[in-house]
Amino acid sequence: ALPIIYIVLSSGAWVYDVGTSFILSTLVIVMIGVAFMAGFTRTPRILRIKITRVKGLVILAIVLASTITLPVYGTYLRAQSGQYINYQWNPAYVPTIQYTRWAYGVDSVTSADQSLIKSLGNQTNTLDHIRIFTNQSARLNMKPLVGVNWMSIDNAPVDIIYINGKEYWVSILQLIQAGLPNDPDVWRTQHLLLTHSEKVLAVDAATTQAVDITKIWNLTQSPQVYYGEGGLWQSVDEVYLNIPGFNETHLSGYTGPPSYNGTADYTYKGFWLYWKFFWQGRFDFANGAYGNIKALEYRDADARISNILLPNMQLDPDPYPVVDRQGNIYLLHWVWIDWQSPSNFADYPDHADTSILRLFAATLTDMKTGDVTGYLYNSGKNDYVRSFYNSMYPQWNQQMPSWLLPQLRYPETYFNTQQDVYNFYFQTDPLQWQRNVFLQSTENTRFIIMPINWTLTWAAVRLVEIYHSPSQNLAGLYIAPAGVRTGQVYLIRFPEGTTVIGPNSAISAVVTDPIIKTQLTLHPDWTVGNILLYSVNGRLIYVIPYYGTQGNLTVPEMVAVVDGSSKQVGHYFIQDPTSSIEVGSATTKAVSTIGISTTQATVNGTLAYRYQYEQGGNTRWILGIKTTSTTTVQVLAKAETLTTTDIYRISNTSTTVPTTITVVVDSTTMPYTVLSVQ
Secondary structure, eight states: OHHHHHHHHGGGGSOOOTTHHHHHHHHHHHHHHHHHHHHHHHOHHHHOOOOOHHHHHHHHHHHHHHHHHHHHHHHHHHTOGGGHIIIIIIIIIHHHHHHHHHHTTOTTOEEEOGGGGOOOEETHHHHTTOOOOOHHHHHHHHGGGOOSSSEESSSSOOEEEEETTEEEEEEEOEEOOOOOTTOTTHHHIIIIIOOOBOOEEEEETTTOOBOOGGGTSOOSSOOOBSSBSSHHHHHOOEEEESOTTOOOOOOTTOOSOSSOOSOOSEEEOHHHHHHHHHTTTOHHHHTTTTOSEEEEEOOBHHHHHHTTOOTTEEEOSSOEEEEOTTOOEEEEEEEEEEEEOSSTTTTTTTOOOOEEEEEEEEEEEETTTOOEEEEEOOOSOOOHHHHHHHHHOGGGOSOOOTTTGGGOOOOHHHHHHHHHHHHHHTOOOHHHHHTTOOEEEEEEEEEEEEEETTEEEEEEEEEEEETTOTTOOEEEEEEEEOGGGTTOOEEEEOOTTOOOOOHHHHHHHHHTSHHHHHHHHHOTTOEEOOOEEEEETTEEEEEEEEEEEETTEEEEEEEEEEETTTOOEEEEEOSOTTOHHHHHHHHHHHHHTTTOOSSEEEEEEEEEEEEEEEETTEEEEEEEEEOSSSOEEEEEEEGGGSOHHHHHHHHHSOSSSOOEEEEEEETTSSSEEEEEEO
16 A cells, blocks of 8 residues: 555656546545555454445446546547647646756757857958867877976876967876886885976967967966876875975976975874874884975865765866966866756656756866865756755855956866757657657867857857758757856757758768869878868858878878858868968868858948048948947948949948948958948
8 A cells, every 4th residue: 555655645746648647546546445445354343334245346346447447548538649739748748848948957048040150250260260180189299398207198188278369279287107117216206206297288279389388378487286187196195295305396497486385285293194104104204204294185186176075966077277367277177966856857758867957166276276166157047956055065155256257168068968958858849849850969069169149259069960860961059158158058950941961971072072082092191180160251161170190290281171051172281281370371271262252251230320422423431330339340332332232221221220230341451341231
């Protein structure tokens, strides 16, 4: 009886369609029947019911009829195809779709069309930011710059960052030891000498040029990285500081304090000093020969943050470095909540995605001092899950500093999890749901430059195809802007019937192009890089770099481009891969071979003023187009080069009532010359 009672009591969390109430009624009847039989068998004198064979058969027939007929009738109702929307979709699917979207935080995803990513201004603004280097290529090119054997880039993270309008690959070198077999000095080396890393390498992602990190970050001293990821930070439990006779290892040209000048994590003294080092066999330390011992502990940044997280909190596996105005380097981890949903409403009827996800906080670990600071992320949601965890971290309830906001970006792992859910739960049309008209992600999430709402913006971008479509054409893309707009997520879906090829088709178009195919045959060692989709001049263009080797360097040899709609292929073969200028302009030269003008610009805004005059018998207009609250772009329109429609729009667009106007201009002239009015 207890299992039946439990099931009945938990029925409030069931998903109800037209037949569920009949199942519940059956269970209630069974529960009453069990209770009746239990009461009868245990207290026959109280109930005083005389059961004959006929009465018993009648009661049994009633119970069987109830327990069989009701579920069968519920199944019959579910099978009414003509009533699918009323009997199943509205009562069962609609609320569970809403619940799952709420649970995964995707109910705020904004649906958009391609107008969201139309380009603004000179197309070279976009083309100058095209990423040529991949993560691995950047790693290989920075490897010769390491220069010492106690720091390494082999297993060090290489992160993409966006600062001052440019993308860079940066790597904080990992602290290691070039060990020898049976080396008797390992303990002293790892605990007293190799205490920190001092080098950060960087390359321009668009030009492949090595860049001095001080030109990117406002560093006033050499980097002093006592807390990091992996390497000795992870494998060595502690380092000991300011020990007489033992000097910390520094690079030549190092600028900064000779030894660690921050606050130690722990100081060993008295009994605990003796206890700690006696069992390690370091009797000179145990006997106080060096005084009290200052120690840094939990130097692996991932472990350091994990130690202060509660159950069901997830740590971003891909943190990245950020820097404040004083040149202090931090490692930013995103933290989110992954709480198991208590009801059956999540991901009905499969129940595969049953979490409640909440982006919780951004945490900063000072890579010199190890200090951890958290900032709660305000998503606008304040449900019971979020409220509980907020109450556990009151010290993190503080405003993010202004210097941090431009360096924020949406956590990639969290973004991918949301996509996997929303690829199905964007669909709210019952007919399309029955036809399995869903989406599936392709390629990895990439952070690239995108013109969002007429402004070049660094954003996370993930391409999607129609679910299990044999054509593998694109169905749209997700975009999550970075910086101050972190947290906004858009899904751009292409109209049905629109053909935009997917990444695999783009590669096929490149390798079958006759000119490129010849070069690939001559250079079988060339390898393909990232397949990135950019919006250029209103067209979706795949940019695909190819790499070769020169000595111990990986260098770009060719940039291929493919128009996503027409499959038109362009290319540029790089003559001098070591020239950052040529590499930086390679994409521009490649897109020019498929008919995209790199001298045209689109200016959109409200018409602030219009001055008309005559020159040589031709009408001229000076137009002031206000593109932002603080920027007005002045352009020149010539009547003899424009259509009648263009002239009409220029003449009749109001300057007194804010009215939007969009013009295509020649950006090589000053002021810009209007080519057309859109």
